Amino acid sequence: QAEPLIFERGDFDNSGVDLPEPKGLETRTGGLERTARIGLPGLSEPETMRHYVRLSRKNYAIDLGLYPLGSCTMKHNPRLNEKLARLPGFIDIHPLQPQSTVQGAIELVGELARWLMTLTNTPCVAMSPKAGAHGELCGMMAIRAALDARGETRRRRVLVPESAHGTNPATAVQCGFTTDEIPADATGRVDMEAFKAKLGEDVAAIMLTNPNTCGLFERDIREIADLIHEAGGYFYCDGANFNAIVGRVRPGDLGIDAMHINLHKTFSTPHGGGGPGSGPTVFSEALAPFAPVPYVKKDGDTWSLVEHEAEAKADGNDPFGRMVAFHGQMGMFTRALSYMMSHGSDGLRQAAEDAVLNANYILARCREEMTPAFEGTCMHEALFDDRFLKDTGVSTLDFAKAMIDEGYHPMTMYFPLVVHGAMLIEPTETESKAGLDRFCDTLIQLARSAKAGETERFTQAPRFAPARRLDETRAARQPVLTHAAE
Amino acid sequence: QAEPLIFERGDFDNSGVDLPEPKGLETRTGGLERTARIGLPGLSEPETMRHYVRLSRKNYAIDLGLYPLGSCTMKHNPRLNEKLARLPGFIDIHPLQPQSTVQGAIELVGELARWLMTLTNTPCVAMSPKAGAHGELCGMMAIRAALDARGETRRRRVLVPESAHGTNPATAVQCGFTTDEIPADATGRVDMEAFKAKLGEDVAAIMLTNPNTCGLFERDIREIADLIHEAGGYFYCDGANFNAIVGRVRPGDLGIDAMHINLHKTFSTPHGGGGPGSGPTVFSEALAPFAPVPYVKKDGDTWSLVEHEAEAKADGNDPFGRMVAFHGQMGMFTRALSYMMSHGSDGLRQAAEDAVLNANYILARCREEMTPAFEGTCMHEALFDDRFLKDTGVSTLDFAKAMIDEGYHPMTMYFPLVVHGAMLIEPTETESKAGLDRFCDTLIQLARSAKAGETERFTQAPRFAPARRLDETRAARQPVLTHAAE
Amino acid sequence: MRYLPLTPDDRKAMLETIGVKSIDDLFTDVPEAARLDGPVDLPRRATELEVERAFARMAKKNLSAGEAPFFVGAGAYKHHVPATVDHLIQRSEFLTAYTPYQPEISQGTLQTLFEFQTQVARLTGMDVANASMYDGSTACAEAVLMAQRITKRRKAVLSGNLHPHYAQATETLAKYMDITVETEGAAPGKADDLVKYIDEDTACIVVQNPDVFGHVRDLAPLAEAAHARGALLIAVVTEIVSLGLLKSPGEMGADIVVGEGQSLGVGLQFGGPYVGLFACRDDRNFIRNMPGRLAGETVDADGRRGFVLTLSTREQHIRRDKATSNICTNSGLMALAFTIHLSLLGEKGLTKLARLNHERAIDLADRLSGIDGVEVVTDAFFNELTVKLSKPAAEVVEKLAAKGILAGVPASRLYPGKFENHLILAATETNTDEDLDALEAALKEVL
Amino acid sequence: MRYLPLTPDDRKAMLETIGVKSIDDLFTDVPEAARLDGPVDLPRRATELEVERAFARMAKKNLSAGEAPFFVGAGAYKHHVPATVDHLIQRSEFLTAYTPYQPEISQGTLQTLFEFQTQVARLTGMDVANASMYDGSTACAEAVLMAQRITKRRKAVLSGNLHPHYAQATETLAKYMDITVETEGAAPGKADDLVKYIDEDTACIVVQNPDVFGHVRDLAPLAEAAHARGALLIAVVTEIVSLGLLKSPGEMGADIVVGEGQSLGVGLQFGGPYVGLFACRDDRNFIRNMPGRLAGETVDADGRRGFVLTLSTREQHIRRDKATSNICTNSGLMALAFTIHLSLLGEKGLTKLARLNHERAIDLADRLSGIDGVEVVTDAFFNELTVKLSKPAAEVVEKLAAKGILAGVPASRLYPGKFENHLILAATETNTDEDLDALEAALKEVL
Known part of the structure; x- marks a missing residue:
């Protein structure tokens, strides 16, 4: 059932909030009061409730079923996190209160920082980045600042594998770098010969995702680290897939210089329909001095936030700047720490193992009917290509949309770009074996159906969703981005 | 999609709760430890979340749409109430803590009692009844106790209108009374002649719902009160429909002796899929001494709970007993008071008016296509009979089920019993005019459809619900009340 | 007003459609003398913020269990409830649904009730259970009435150690129903002798286990004695977590088991809403005489499994004055909380939880027995026990409350004028060693 | 572990299906030297109760806004958020959904984003808005980059009274992007002169209104001056409630409006997550150069209205190194909170709320100006103003904090070494008369 927009339903003279009457004092705005109408409808509370509850039911969600979006890590979001994040001592404090009145909050940031540094074996973490891509920016800016500090004005080329997330090249460019793509080898990993050939005096860094976006561990990562360091560059690790190795591998032991951590992917803070994220970024000794303000410090029993460059310099640091107002995503810190403490060091390791186990189980169960993109086992994601759909008239997109009719969210499609018609499946550790079996049964059954020529089932899908396929071309050609005024 | 039972899905060796390991102390149970298995499956937290979220989506709810169940009063449940009920100072206190440590809680009960007594103009309220029917029992027991105190051992006959809720006769019987039905007159109200004829020396009380279950105000209520009192009986008012008159009429002014108040119907506490309810019962001067323990008292600035009969007797009272462990439905008291304070005396009056206005609007808009059971306007409910379905092959039940396919919960069917194929529609005050218009359009369209002979649409309904019509006969003939052990 | 969608314009238009001039015209059936001209003498509408402030003011006057070393039990217990439970019971579709009279659009509520019934039956060792009662005490009363209906006898014998x-x-409840209730005097720390009360007119004996003083007893001899005379044994369980460790009443021969389910999912809530458990043997006569709602399995028109409320011919809305009880609601949302918490725990979690509770109570007993002026009178217990103090317990409890410790329930609060020096204390998995330290130190100081 | 459904038996069976002996066999690609044998040196798993206790301990060390007379602002404001908002954003279907890449099963998120965009555009007086940014500060930075892309110029002029x-x-953000940033010095209580900085190389001027000191200015002359030289005016609004009372930046000629939406629906949260607002004129060149996500209207295969993410050719996952920004998330859940709060308020509620805020600030100004040692330096304001004290503001704030009063932000916290005696105070609808009394009394005592 179609749900009208609030602009079609609400009344401009109604309100779902009761407020006391203003006293009618003469204003002191310097004569800058608004005179025109704004055009904002107001709905009574019951109408508001119903509008958004009904809209919500047009969404798929982890709480409804398996959400196998590769590279996105849709895992269970514990409600304990939600409860603790709402303690008045965390949710109802102002970022600029006297630090003496928020000692527990700064301690929490410091405690989370300790967990992150310990899990990565790094000496420093910048907590303020607001999302994964923001963390990338943080890492690459620190690299740029370190190069500048070394007077290396020619090092501006950043090596990025073809299979990288789009954010990697975009970030490099925002730091004044150019990017140079490294091809993948036949096993889905960095082509070492190509990589070596690209090293040189103008190389600033490599940006490498590990496990990579094909769901594979970069076997040669230590060698890559050594080579880039020898060449005078830095190693930025995209930590998007850290969830596959938490507790089993510490990225600091692999020679990385910077890595962001997606708290929403690795540490279960909710995705919320596209955010907020949080992307704390860890640094090696080499880059630590360039980390941005603010950062957390402890002197004796007193916690403090270093907010200004001058203070940081007094600490012997040379921050590249400030990325954001205030101190970062406190609401995500509380949730992530709640998750981490709940798991503990042993549980986090188990979670990574189960994530990898679940992905390999899907790979094993479906490999007969679908076509794995690469040989061997995988890490936390199973990657298939579309060879199994050859000559069926069914595309990866069609296959994905048919999954909707079976009650599942589709996997990630057409990414990574190095694989034709890629289908990237990430089950995460919070799926049960019984749930995976049902899911694999569905995939296998769909694959057989496609091969049996039941094409309509795919090309016409979805048929049992709140909407049929949407015309994206029309949306882009004739953009309607706001509701027209009445 | 079918959702398995937890017994079919869960694992008996799994758990979704982490607990520390017991130390292994020797037990001191007197050797009465369990040795057999219990047979309780455990689900991990993600599986539990998904199971119950998916199940929830098979329910209709106020938050999803109009819920026009006459006599049930499905109105908006403000989330402010939920928030306040969860304050640790209310939700995390024990009923037997020292009263000095729960002064605020007792004050809240006392404050709610004050609102209820003021709105009803009565001098006493028993707060402990756990639901409406429990409140009826409370009221009728006080009547029985008062009669006993007067030595009236012969007064055991209770007059109950035909249109009464089934709880009324059931309650009377539980107090050792017999019931005697009074017929309705042509206008849907108590037949005064019949009533008068039934008065006599063995009459204990009348139980009368007002507004009655036909959605009509009993015009002769003052005369009824006077007559029953003259005859030596008491007047029990079923307060199920108090929501229609809050703030406009005080039942105490009508001569009642006892009345329960459904906090979930009149004061917005959630119905929760069938409870918990809460049924505080107000009393006239005549019955007040017989009210049960516990009750709330204030001495100076100190609040207390009178928990024992001996204490009550010291206050000059003669309680008929105790109805329940502890002090009543605190969680519902907080919610109801939050609602009442939010509305205030003016808002409560407005709410009653809007409830009546909404019901009359439906009556007016649908009276051409459907058949109102009685002439004239109504109070908070519009009552139709099934004359408009005559010769269509569509029953009230079919009509109701067809509403499901239109996205609505059906109205109350076949109640009150005095009307043939009754359809009792109560929109409540929390529906918008736009929402009512859509609803009336649907009713009218369905009525026309039935008359046009589109019978299948009704007899096959519902078709777009989580289940088709269920075999209730089979359920009753071969009862399966628990899942068979594996 | 934020909850009322109608605007003044709407109201005007609607009155016009109805064909009346003003809202007063819709209230003309009200006797004139009883019509109020304006609002009653109560505060006017308040903003959310104002209401929140008024509530916060009252809430702050209470010492909540989470703020204090806490040992209060006697029928309501503090346990940790997983955050998932409260999240789920706030789902709109559970919270704001009505009794599932329309099964096609109520399968969520119905299936959870069916799961609840099965859990309760298995936990109590019985065959069937209903969809819940108001609370444990009303379930107990209803069980006695049911026993009367089944046995056609008029006497109920209540253990003196049944929660007062x-x-x-x-x-x-029995008062006006032609039932005589006999009670043995209470005896802290002992199993009272009920057998002697059983005669040919006895419908049932009612015994709580663990009893109100925390004492655990074997019900089997009672069951045997009752059955020998054609009476029923009604077992009462106020601490349902105990069934994770103790033999179930069903194993010991009970015919009807009633209980308070508050310990799982529900929380303390100053006494309500709680959730009454009601289970009995699978006997046609029993089931037809059960009070309350029952969810049952069936199939829909397409042959798919589904659930409905069933056997409603027992109920008041059908049977009216012949109904098994006047009850027309259960404690649905609390039953849901119970069933979610128990689904999370599972057998493994529940048994562990029960053992943790028992071990904390053992710690408590050992601590207390080492204090001068404290005598532990309960030797067989689950998570609750009774001590006799050298001073009146009510005074001691007040003094400890002033120190921020909630030390238990003086027996005299339940038995006025009796057991002045007896104190009932419960320990659960939520008690820390520091709680025990604080209690011990404070008691030593006060006694 | 409660979040992990696999049992030991499951793991064994799955390894068998995969055809490996142990989990270690799946980690053989990891260089041996980097394989950890066991858990790292951090605490082991903890129960819910243990985690709750640890958090409660830390939370208690903080003085929350609700516990204190509270006047802190400077970019984040305490407002009352209706309970409905927090309930709705916790709906599973909103909370646990991903970015709406599959529009057929994401219409809930997409339609709310479309509603959000429309609300933001109308509120700011612009034509279009995006689906939100991380926060106000990053939105501001992105706006400068966008101005550079549009104008192909390399200089940005920032008002000195823009939040530091x-x-x-x-x-x-501009540092490595070939943009020069010039800033006028800050001037509490005054509108700084930015016109003199505008030249042919100026891409944009950035001005906050009300500014960080609370001062309100007319942007129209700036817009005129900027446009005359081909530069854009970027307006920054950190207190979005102000637009219920003040002229919108759009009305005053702004080309891009960025803002912080925290005041509606989001709460204080120690600084994040917040929600960045981003709106601009309806110009093809503008829209193609916008950063962030955009929801757009379209139709589905059955011709019914629906919504999708659109114009993604601007974005990194398509354009990679040519993208308008590297951003790939918005602040979805906070945007939802914002849009629900604003839907509840409506125009009527928002304008009233704004007026209440302004009146409280007037009360505050009047109280403060009556105190010896306090000079109010802001004469045109919305709900925030700056005073000059007779003593260093940081000291005064600490002293008042010790008394349980959160008195505002010392200007020196934002401008280290400058404006030592300046204090920035905000007043909102949540401040009571008692709050003002307490502040006044405490200030008199301390100064």
Whole structure:
């Protein structure tokens, strides 16, 4: 059932909030009061409730079923996190209160920082980045600042594998770098010969995702680290897939210089329909001095936030700047720490193992009917290509949309770009074996159906969703981005 | 999609709760430890979340749409109430803590009692009844106790209108009374002649719902009160429909002796899929001494709970007993008071008016296509009979089920019993005019459809619900009340 | 007003459609003398913020269990409830649904009730259970009435160690129903002798286990004695977590088991809403005489499994004055909380939880027995026990409350004028070693 | 572990299906030297109760806004958020959904984003808005980059009264992007003169209104001056409630409006997550150069209205190194909170709320100006103003904090070494008369 927009339903003279009457004092705005109408409808509370509850039911969600979006890590979001994040001592404090009145909050940031540094074996973490891509920016800016500090004005080329997330090249460019793509080898990993050939005096860094976006561990990562360091560059690790190795591998032991951590992917803070994220970024000794303000410090029993460059310099640091107002995503810190403490060091390791186990189980169960993109086992994601759909008239997109009719969210499609018609499946550790079996049964059954020529089932899908396929071309050609005024 | 039972899905060796390991102390149970298995499956937290979220989506709810169940009063449940009920100072206190440590809680009960007594103009309220029917029992027991105190051992006959809720006769019987039905007159109200004829020396009380279950105000209520009192009986008012008159009429002014108040119907506490309810019962001067323990008292600035009969007797009272462990439905008291304070005396009056206005609007808009059971306007409910379905092959039940396919919960069917194929529609005050218009359009369209002979649409309904019509006969003939052990 | 969608314009238009001039015209049936001209003498509408402030003011006057070393039990227990439970019961579709009279659009509520019934039956060792009652005390009273209906006898024998509130609620409900209630005197730390009360007119004996003083007893001899005379044994369980460790009443021969489910999912809530458990043997006569709602399995028109409320011919809305009880609601949302918490725990979690509770109570007993002026009178217990102090317990409890410790329930609060020096204390998995330290130190100081 | 459904038996069976002996066999690609044998040196798993206790301990060390007379602002404001908002954003279907890449099963998120965009556009007086940014400061920085892309010019002029965090975030982001940032010095209570900085190389001027000191200015002359030289005016609004009372930036000629939406629906949260607002004129060149996500209207295969993410050719996952920004998330859940709060308020509620805020600030100004040692330096304001004290503001604030009063932000916290005696105070609808009394009394005592 179609749900009208609030602009079609609400009344401009109604309100779902009761407020006391203003006293009618003469204003002191310097004569800058608004005179025109704004055009904002107001709905009574019951109408508001119903509008958004009904809209919500047009969404798929982890709480409804398996959400196998590769590279996105849709895992269970514990409600304990939600409860603790709402303690008045965390949710109802102002970022600029006297630090003496928020000692527990700064301690929490410091405690989370300790967990992150310990899990990565790094000496420093910048907590303020607001999302994964923001963390990338943080890492690459620190690299740029370190190069500048070394007077290396020619090092501006950043090596990025073809299979990288789009954010990697975009970030490099925002730091004044150019990017140079490294091809993948036949096993889905960095082509070492190509990589070596690209090293040189103008190389600033490599940006490498590990496990990579094909769901594979970069076997040669230590060698890559050594080579880039020898060449005078830095190693930025995209930590998007850290969830596959938490507790089993510490990225600091692999020679990385910077890595962001997606708290929403690795540490279960909710995705919320596209955010907020949080992307704390860890640094090696080499880059630590360039980390941005603010950062957390402890002197004796007193916690403090270093907010200004001058203070940081007094600490012997040379921050590249400030990325954001205030101190970062406190609401995500509380949730992530709640998750981490709940798991503990042993549980986090188990979670990574189960994530990898679940992905390999899907790979094993479906490999007969679908076509794995690469040989061997995988890490936390199973990657298939579309060879199994050859000559069926069914595309990866069609296959994905048919999954909707079976009650599942589709996997990630057409990414990574190095694989034709890629289908990237990430089950995460919070799926049960019984749930995976049902899911694999569905995939296998769909694959057989496609091969049996039941094409309509795919090309016409979805048929049992709140909407049929949407015309994206029309949306882009004739953009309607706001509701027209009445 | 079918959702398995937890017994079919869960694992008996799994758990979704982490607990520390017991130390292994020797037990001191007197050797009465369990040795057999219990047979309780455990689900991990993600599986539990998904199971119950998916199940929830098979329910209709106020938050999803109009819920026009006459006599049930499905109105908006403000989330402010939920928030306040969860304050640790209310939700995390024990009923037997020292009263000095729960002064605020007792004050809240006392404050709610004050609102209820003021709105009803009565001098006493028993707060402990756990639901409406429990409140009826409370009221009728006080009547029985008062009669006993007067030595009236012969007064055991209770007059109950035909249109009464089934709880009324059931309650009377539980107090050792017999019931005697009074017929309705042509206008849907108590037949005064019949009533008068039934008065006599063995009459204990009348139980009368007002507004009655036909959605009509009993015009002769003052005369009824006077007559029953003259005859030596008491007047029990079923307060199920108090929501229609809050703030406009005080039942105490009508001569009642006892009345329960459904906090979930009149004061917005959630119905929760069938409870918990809460049924505080107000009393006239005549019955007040017989009210049960516990009750709330204030001495100076100190609040207390009178928990024992001996204490009550010291206050000059003669309680008929105790109805329940502890002090009543605190969680519902907080919610109801939050609602009442939010509305205030003016808002409560407005709410009653809007409830009546909404019901009359439906009556007016649908009276051409459907058949109102009685002439004239109504109070908070519009009552139709099934004359408009005559010769269509569509029953009230079919009509109701067809509403499901239109996205609505059906109205109350076949109640009150005095009307043939009754359809009792109560929109409540929390529906918008736009929402009512859509609803009336649907009713009218369905009525026309039935008359046009589109019978299948009704007899096959519902078709777009989580289940088709269920075999209730089979359920009753071969009862399966628990899942068979594996 | 934020909850009222109608605007003044709407109201005007609607009055016009109805064909009346003003809202007053819709209230003309009200006797003129009883019509109020304006609002009653109560505060006017308030903003959310104002209401929140008023509530916060009252809430702050209470010492909550989470703020204090806490040992209060006697029928309501503090346990940790997983955050998932409260999240789920706030789902709109559970919270704001009505009784599932329309099964096609109520399968969520119905299936959870069916799961609840099965869990309760298995936990109590019985065959069937209903969809819940108001609370344990009313379930107890209803069980006595049911026993009367089944046996056609008029006497109920109540253990003296049955929670006095339960006994009083039962006596009150039975009062006008031609049932005689007999009670043995209470005896802290002992199993009272009920066998001697059983005669040919006895419908049932009602015994709580663990009893109100925390004492655990074997019900089997009672069951045997009752059955030998054609009476039923009604077992009462106020601490349902105990069934994770103790033999179930069903194993010991009970015919009907009633209980308070508050310990799982529900929380303390100053006494309500709680959730009454009601289970019995699978006997046609029993089932037809059960009070309350029952969810049952069936199939829909397409042959798919589904659930409905069933056997409603027992109920008041059908049977009216012939109904098994006047009850027309259960404690649905609390039953849901119970069933979610128990689904999370599972057998493994529940048994562990029970053992943790028992071990904390053992710690408590050992601590207390080492204090001068404290005598532990309960030797067989689950998570609750009774001590006799050298001073009146009510005074001691007040003094400890002033120190921020909630030390238990003085027996005299339940038995006025009796057991002045007896104190009932419960320990659960939520008690820390520091809680025990604080209690011990404070008791030593006060005694 | 409660979040992990696999049992030991499951793991064994799955390894068998995969055809490996142990989990270690799946980690053989990891260089041996980097394989950890066992858990790292951090605490082991903890129960819910243990985690709750640890958090409660830390939370208690903080003085929350609700516990104190509270006047802290400077970019984040305490407002009352209706309970409905927090309930709705916790709906599973909103909370646990991903970015709406599959529009057929994401219409809930997409339609709310479309509603959000429309609300933001109308509120700011612009034509279009995006689906939100991380926060106000990053939105500000992105706006400067967008102005550079549109104008192909390399200089950005920042008002000295732009929140220093915003200025620094902008400078940091622009640092390596070939943009020069110039800033006028800050001037509490005054509108700084930016016109003189505008030249042919100026891409944009960035001005906050009300500014960081609370001062309200007319942007129209700036817009005129900027446009005359081909530069864009970027307006920054950190207190979005102000637009219920003040002229919108659009009305005053702004080309891009960025803002912080925290005041509606989001709460204080120690600084994040917040929600960045981003709106601009309806110009093809503008829209193609916008950063962030955009929801757009379209139709589905059955011709019914629906919504999708659109114009994604601007974005990194398509354009990679040519993208308009590297951003790939918005602040979805906070945007939802914002849009629900604003839907509840409506125009009527928002304008009233704004007026209440303004009146409280007038009360505050009047109280403060009556105190010896306090000079109010802001004469045109919305809900925030700056005073000059007779003593260093940081000391005064600490002293008042010790008394349980959170009195505002010392200007020196934002401008280290400058404006030592300046204090920035905000007043909102949540401040009571008692709050003002307490502040006044405490200030008199301390000064």
